[in-house]
Amino acid sequence: MKGYNFGFLDEVSKREIRRKILKAIAIPGYQVPFSSKELPIPRGWGTGGIQITLSIIGPDDILKVIDQGCDESVNAVNIKKFIKAVTGVELTTDTTEATIIQTRHRIPEESMTEKQILVLQVPYPEALRVFEPSEVETRRMHAEADYARMWLYLYEDIVKFQEISIGARYPVLVNNRYIMDPSPIPRWDIPKLNMAKTLYLFGAGREKRIYAVPPYTDVKPLEFEDFKFRVEDFRGKCCMICGSSDTFLDELIDGSSGERIYICSDTSYCKKRRLVRSEL
Amino acid sequence: MGYEAVKGGHEAIENACRLFVYERVKNVKTPIKVEQIKDELYLLVDRVMSEASLYAPQLAALAIKQAAGDCFEAVFLLRAYRTTLPRLGYSLPIDTRNMRVIRRISAAFKEIPGGQILGPTSDYTLRLLDFTLFNENKKTINKFINEFLSELDLDVEEFPMNFPKIVDILRNEGLLVENFEGDRTFSDITKQPIIFPAKRCEVLQAMSRGETGGLLLLAYSNMRGYGDIHPTIGELRVGYVPVYIKENLLSGEVISIGEIKVTEAEIIAKFEKQEGKPSFTLGYGLCFGHNEIKAISMAVLDRAMQSKNPQMISENQEFVLAHIDGVESMGFCNHYKLPHYVTFQSDLDRLRKAQKEYKERHK
Numbered sequence: 001m002k003g004y005n006f007g008f009l010d011e012v013s014k015r016e017i018r019r020k021i022l023k024a025i026a027i028p029g030y031q032v033p034f035s036s037k038e039l040p041i042p043r044g045w046g047t048g049g050i051q052i053t054l055s056i057i058g059p060d061d062i063l064k065v066i067d068q069g070c071d072e073s074v075n076a077v078n079i080k081k082f083i084k085a086v087t088g089v090e091l092t093t094d095t096t097e098a099t100i101i102q103t104r105h106r107i108p109e110e111s112m113t114e115k116q117i118l119v120l121q122v123p124y125p126e127a128l129r130v131f132e133p134s135e136v137e138t139r140r141m142h143a144e145a146d147y148a149r150m151w152l153y154l155y156e157d158i159v160k161f162q163e164i165s166i167g168a169r170y171p172v173l174v175n176n177r178y179i180m181d182p183s184p185i186p187r188w189d190i191p192k193l194n195m196a197k198t199l200y201l202f203g204a205g206r207e208k209r210i211y212a213v214p215p216y217t218d219v220k221p222l223e224f225e226d227f228k229f230r231v232e233d234f235r236g237k238c239c240m241i242c243g244s245s246d247t248f249l250d251e252l253i254d255g256s257s258g259e260r261i262y263i264c265s266d267t268s269y270c271k272k273r274r275l276v277r278s279e280l
Numbered sequence: 281m282g283y284e285a286v287k288g289g290h291e292a293i294e295n296a297c298r299l300f301v302y303e304r305v306k307n308v309k310t311p312i313k314v315e316q317i318k319d320e321l322y323l324l325v326d327r328v329m330s331e332a333s334l335y336a337p338q339l340a341a342l343a344i345k346q347a348a349g350d351c352f353e354a355v356f357l358l359r360a361y362r363t364t365l366p367r368l369g370y371s372l373p374i375d376t377r378n379m380r381v382i383r384r385i386s387a388a389f390k391e392i393p394g395g396q397i398l399g400p401t402s403d404y405t406l407r408l409l410d411f412t413l414f415n416e417n418k419k420t421i422n423k424f425i426n427e428f429l430s431e432l433d434l435d436v437e438e439f440p441m442n443f444p445k446i447v448d449i450l451r452n453e454g455l456l457v458e459n460f461e462g463d464r465t466f467s468d469i470t471k472q473p474i475i476f477p478a479k480r481c482e483v484l485q486a487m488s489r490g491e492t493g494g495l496l497l498l499a500y501s502n503m504r505g506y507g508d509i510h511p512t513i514g515e516l517r518v519g520y521v522p523v524y525i526k527e528n529l530l531s532g533e534v535i536s537i538g539e540i541k542v543t544e545a546e547i548i549a550k551f552e553k554q555e556g557k558p559s560f561t562l563g564y565g566l567c568f569g570h571n572e573i574k575a576i577s578m579a580v581l582d583r584a585m586q587s588k589n590p591q592m593i594s595e596n597q598e599f600v601l602a603h604i605d606g607v608e609s610m611g612f613c614n615h616y617k618l619p620h621y622v623t624f625q626s627d628l629d630r631l632r633k634a635q636k637e638y639k640e641r642h643k
Contacts, residue, residue, distance in 0.1 A: 004364060005364075008364070010366050012366065016471075033472075033473045033475060034473065035472055035473060037470075038356075038359045038362070038363040039360060039605060042610070042615065043607060043610075043612055043615075044608075044612035044613075044615030044616055045611065045618065046613040049287075049612075059299070067618070067619065068619050068621055069622065070291065072289055074618060075618050077289075077290050077293050078293070091610075104618075105620075105622045105623060106622055123612075123615070134598055135476055136477070136598060136599055161634040161637065162637035162638075163630060163633050163637055163640070164566040164630070165630055166630070167623060167626030167627035167628075167629065168622065168623035168626040169623070177361070178324050178325040184620075184623045186622055186623070186625065186626045187626060204340070206608050206611065206612055214504065222443070232626055232629040249621070250621055251625055251628065265622055265625075
């Protein structure tokens with residue numbers, strides 16, 4: 001784009017963000033404060049993720065952007081348009097082709113490799129915020145690994161509802177040290193964080209924090225011996241387009257019949273499956 | 281098939297953007313010139329510059345036009361532009377004693393050295409709609425200006441170049457004490473995020489780019505009763521201050537790069553025991569442009585946040601500073617319009633399970 005630097009941000013800002021990313025990788029799960037610039041895209045619309053992507057992207061990268069698993073959703077379209085305009089990089093919808101994938105609320109179904117980076121957009125970087133509003137206090141709790149109130153919160157939920165009320169954004173313990181907010185991915189995606197081949201970078205623009213899960217890091221969802229972590233239950237349901245019964249499904253209400261129907265949340269994977277099926 | 285609609289789609293988004301432009305221009309006979317916004321809506325321009333923290337009247341006026349008058353949007357446009365500009369340097373500290381004052385009042389004393397200068401303000405107007413403005417034109421404007429200026433007795437010679445500070449008088453008499461604790465070194469909140477507890481320079485920077493309505497809300501809560509500082513406006517001044525930079529770091533040569541219009545408020549709060557001796561305390565506010573509500577709110581909050589034992593939200597530094605940035609709050613508020621069906625699916629799954637458990641227990 002005329003009049004703007006490659007990747008929109010000036011090089012000094014990019015360098016600062018890259019340094020913060022390195023620190024985040026060195027301390028898995030720890031939230032590193034960063035300056036967080038304003039972008040032409042609003043706060044809360046993925047500005048943390050975008051700043052990470054813009055700081056690490058080069059002319060040869062191939063970018064995929066998804067929102068809720070979908071390449072065509074409003075947020076993904078917006079972000080793609082912007083990053084394409086300021087970098088000119090190649091875009092793709094294929095998970096395996098991309099070198100950088102920026103995502104909101106999902107991790108792709110297809111497994112990723114060491115050569116790829118997944119950038120997650122984060123609205124609330126602080127997993128402890130659900131019960132403690134003060135940043136001073138939550139930083140202290142992390143520093144001292146004082147997580148008793150987190151466990152108590154989960155325990156009280158079970159007592160009240162015989163169920164944990166946290167749906168998405170389920171807290172995890174990273175590298176046996178920091179409790180981390182995995183961003184609002186469904187619980188379905190949590191196991192994908194553990195011992196993954198791919199580098200996961202998390203950016204919270206409004207809250208000005210960057211954190212990371214490096215490849216091959218231990219990531220465990222919080223659970224009790226007698227109350228185990230469980231992912232969303234899609235038993236007996238399958239995607240009405242590709243027939244998949246082992247992917248995260250979006251529940252839709254059919255406009256004409258009022259019936260519940262299910263389709264894959266990961267639209268590009270769904271499309272691939274359909275192709276494979278039609279070739280058979 | 282019903283599900284296609286929820287995916288939005290590239291084309292619909294493009295058209296929504298163009299419709300926004302269409303809506304602004306579809307009934308326009310004479311488009312507003314950016315220059316007109318700058319001149320006639322100057323208070324809005326001031327507000328946008330202040331909240332965007334970029335002193336650029338022309339660009340602020342452009343942002344207001346592009347945003348169809350939405351103040352939050354205009355601030356956002358200007359702030360997003362600001363972020364692309366490299367920080368070339370810092371100005372030298374500005375001494376507002378050297379302000380070219382256009383308005384200057386004190387509520388603390390009836391008579392003040394230099395006098396009360398009322399200046400341009402809507403404070404004393406009757407808020408009656410002026411229907412003659414429907415037909416305002418160059419002729420009526422010239423008539424008003426000529427009449428107004430001819431009736432004034434303008435003796436520029438007698439007008440002082442600067443005015444003494446009211447709070448200096450109190451300081452000199454030992455009635456007002458400022459002892460700010462903590463780190464006094466300078467930091468730039470656009471380069472390093474605030475880590476709480478924030479330094480006072482960070483507090484003032486954050487408030488100076490804060491959203492006027494947000495600052496007012498929190499300050500008003502303190503004024504009304506959720507707080508106890510009982511402010512008096514020691515001095516409120518509006519005017520122009522010169523901005524100097526060190527042009528050459530080696531020779532130390534200082535040059536002026538122009539002047540900016542600012543509003544400054546100094547509020548005197550209820551006295552407190554400071555190192556044994558009871559004294560008044562000070563709250564300080566300063567922002568770009570003419571925006572008295574913002575400067576006063578800032579000063580009240582500055583003082584409130586110095587409370588030794590914070591009880592109320594306006595005294596809680598973390599609460600105040602984390603919630604006053606308009607660009608951040610408007611962005612996050614708007615983000616709820618984005619699809620959330622994956623997270624909602626997770627919540628649905630939890631609720632269904634919890635309801636099932638409930639049913640089984642209450643059979």
